[in-house]
Amino acid sequence: MSGQVKSRKRVQExxxxFTNEREVNAMLDMVRQETERIDSRFLEPACGDGNFLSEVLRRKLDVVDSRYRRSLPEWEKYAFIAVGSIYGVELLRDNTMACRKRLFGIVEGRYARVSKGGGNQTFLDAIAFVLERNILNGNxxxxxxxxxxxxxxDEPIVFSEWSVVLGDKVKRRDFRLDEMLEGNVDKGQTRSLFAADNTPAVDWEYDEETKSFIPKPIREFPLASLYEIGDAK
Ligand SMILES: C[S@@+](CC[C@H](N)C(=O)[O-])C[C@H]1O[C@@H](n2cnc3c(N)ncnc32)[C@H](O)[C@@H]1O
Structure with a gap:
């Protein structure tokens, strides 16, 4: 996004x-290590057309390029992990679509270079699918x-976790964002992830990766090849 304001009405309502590039970079530099860790998760709750998320993706892909550009399957796997770790919520549909398109364009451009034009469309379909699931039109x-x-x-915001296991196999688990943040109010559970009493409620589980209790996923999917994820609509 080159200009910072589209219209006075949109600013008021x-x-x-939009944040300019210099500020985006200055803020991301404060967590530089995380922006350069391929699988570190970022969630931006009012992501606009992706000024922050696109820069996070660029930084992660710089690392993917430098480590894996000599092996296309490895590059694809780690680029998938990079995209799968980036999440956004945006109220306005046009911004949401623009954000997905922008992130997709970044991967597409890098992929064309690294594959020297010989890339696999199913990889790009997988990226498009993940972006549809990770960049959501929501409040x-x-x-x-x-x-x-x-x-x-009436629908809650639901995000997917993407974990690459066993070569190119991907495990997808879906979680409600309200449960991740606050506990499941619908089921009468009010305990927060950050509550002092962290005894788990019935449908919470201990997560080894984050070393904390997280809600159980609302849906789990069978393992699928990264190259078939895009067919899963
Ligand atoms: C100040 S802009 C920032 C956009 C982007 N993060 C950036 O820095 O360029 C705020 C964005 O939040 C969106 N927004 C406003 N209220 C929201 C809400 N309740 N939930 C999600 N997005 C919201 C607006 O549409 C707008 O795109």
């Missing part, structure tokens, strides 16, 4: 003022998905 305050007018629906 949605606080839409970061109510934690609900929104309709095309930006109004809340």
């Amino acid at each position: 949605h606080g839409e003022v 970061a305050l109510s934690l609900k998905a929104v309709n095309e007018h930006g109004q809340d629906t």
Whole structure:
């Protein structure tokens, strides 16, 4: 996004003022190590058209390029992990679509270079699919998905976790964002992930990766090849 404001109306109604590149980089430099760790997860709750997320992706892909450019399958696997770790919520549909498109364009451009034009369309389909699942049109305050007018629906925001295991096999697990942040209010559980009493409620589980209790996923998918993920619609 080159300009910081699209219209006065959008600023007044949605606080839409985009962050310029210099500020984005200065802020990301404060967590530079994380931006350069291929699998570190980033969630931006009002991501606009992706000024922060696109820079995070660029930094991660710089690492992927430097480590794996000599092996296309390795490059694909780690680029998939990089994209799969980036999440955004955005209220306005046009921004959401623009953000997905922008992130996709970054991967597509790098992939064309690294594959010297001999890339695999199924890899790009997988990237497009993950971006559809990770960059969501939703309300970061109510934690609900929104309709095309930006109004809340009854559906919670649901994010997918993507873990690459066993070569090119991907495990997908879906989680409700409200449960991840606050505990499941619908089921009468009010314990937060960050509550002082961290005794797990019935449907929480201990996560070795984060060394904390996380809610159980609402859906788990069978292992699938990275190259078939894009068919899973
Ligand atoms: C100040 S802009 C920042 C955009 C982007 N993060 C950046 O730095 O360039 C705020 C964005 O949040 C979106 N937004 C406003 N209210 C929101 C809400 N409740 N949930 C999700 N996004 C929201 C707006 O549409 C706008 O794109």
